[in-house]
Amino acid sequence: MALRLFGLVRHLPRPRLGPGHISVAFASATSAFRSDRLALGIMASAADQRNARTIHTAACLVIGDEVLGGKTNPRTSQTNSAYMAKWCFSLGINLRKVEVIEDDEDEIIEAVRRMSERYDFVVTSGGIGPTHDDITYQSIAKAFGLKLLLHDEAYERMKKLSKPHKSQPNFSWDVESPVKTARLRMVQLPIDESRDLAKQALFARDDLWVPISVVNGNVHILPGVPRLFETLLESLRPHIIGRLADPEGRGICRVIISTPMVESAIAGYLTELAAKVAPRGVKVGSYPQWGKKYNTVTLVGRDSEYLESLVPEVILNVQGRRVHREGEGETEAET
Structure with a gap:
């Protein structure tokens, strides 16, 4: 079947292209070329952006x-x-x-x-x-x-x-x-x-x-x-x-507070605190320290002054103290 179709196609008359047809074909090819150039330009522009x-x-x-x-x-x-x-x-x-x-x-x-x-x-x-x-x-x-x-x-x-x-x-x-x-x-x-x-x-x-x-x-x-x-x-x-959002590259600030209280005991307070400070771009974190006496609460944000203003309140509510690094001053929990 395929061979018969191929033979039939071979004997079909080929269309003759007059000047008008050539002009249309050339215009179509030129348009396609311009479209490709435009597409490449758009891609390049997006990459540069x-x-x-x-x-x-x-x-x-x-x-x-x-x-x-x-x-x-x-x-x-x-x-x-x-x-x-x-x-x-x-x-x-x-x-x-x-x-x-x-x-x-x-x-x-x-x-x-x-x-x-x-x-x-x-x-x-x-x-x-x-x-x-x-x-x-x-x-x-x-x-x-x-x-x-x-x-x-x-x-x-x-x-x-x-x-x-x-x-x-x-x-x-x-x-x-x-x-x-x-x-x-x-x-x-x-x-x-x-x-x-x-x-x-x-x-x-x-x-x-x-x-x-x-x-x-x-x-x-x-x-x-x-x-x-x-x-x-x-x-x-x-x-x-x-x-950068801050061209001076001052980065993000983190405050670390060590607490002897278990997470379940401070979960309610931290939930309320997180909701209060979220509009100011501050995230509140709570991290248990397995095998240690103390857990960690963190405050992370860009406004260092606002973070500092929260520290006394957090220390009071989690009965903790501020540290410079996680695990600072901790000892292994007694077994």
């Missing part, structure tokens, strides 16, 4: 099968997310989401699209090495319809600053090899060719070749190695300080 807007919220995406499988140093996920939480707190950024996912392209695409849309500042950790399972760059490129392109400056920095490993004594940058191909994976970045390249790759220090790839205006791709993650995250501070 994300790259410039005030930062209120943040999210951290930790990527790696080994993290979920427990085969890596637990510091990789725990330290990186904890470090980012403290970093955001110090700058007054609300860290709203920490998520751990596997090295799966579909998972990465879904998560990074969702986070980029919902949060002002997004950081990913892990999956940017030279091996087959390091798929963060390629997955994020697909997430936003971008090409993976060799970043020339990152490549030159890599050649200059990376030291040859003793297991690869004959390696040469001038000779094509599987090792060179693997290393190039780390400097092939998701690039939007319609945007300023300088906004899409940042370098922390002159002695580090590892770039911070910035995608869709607000997704910052960092390595999972804790020491590198922390160094590169800190290097972002001067880039975003002017975009």
Whole structure:
């Protein structure tokens, strides 16, 4: 049947295009080209807007099968997310989401699209090495319809600053090899060719070749190695300080009060307090300390003077005392 139809089609007369038809076809193609250009322009504009807007919220995406499988140093996920939480707190950024996912392209695409849309500042950790399972760059490129392109400056920095490993004594940058191909994976970045390249790759220090790839205006791709993650995250501070809700970067304040009372005994008071202070942007927290004599009550907010005004009342109602860190002066509960 298919062959008969094909034969029939072959014998159908082809339409002749006159000048009018050609003009219409050309106009249609031109219109489509302009539409594509316009769509790219809108995408670029949206990315530039994300790259410039005030930062209120943040999210951290930790990527790696080994993290979920427990085969890596637990510091990789725990330290990186904890470090980012403290970093955001110090700058007054609300860290709203920490998520751990596997090295799966579909998972990465879904998560990074969702986070980029919902949060002002997004950081990913892990999956940017030279091996087959390091798929963060390629997955994020697909997430936003971008090409993976060799970043020339990152490549030159890599050649200059990376030291040859003793297991690869004959390696040469001038000779094509599987090792060179693997290393190039780390400097092939998701690039939007319609945007300023300088906004899409940042370098922390002159002695580090590892770039911070910035995608869709607000997704910052960092390595999972804790020491590198922390160094590169800190290097972002001067880039975003002017975009914070408080440009002076004074951050969020926390008051910690230690109480000998059990949570159930102070729950009613804390509920009333939380409702009273919520309109002023203050959050009230209560945290039991297992195996200790004292529990912890916290007040968190941006208005330090208002927080200080609440301290005497809270101390009185929870029969507690103010401390500088959780667990300060506590001893193990008697058994």
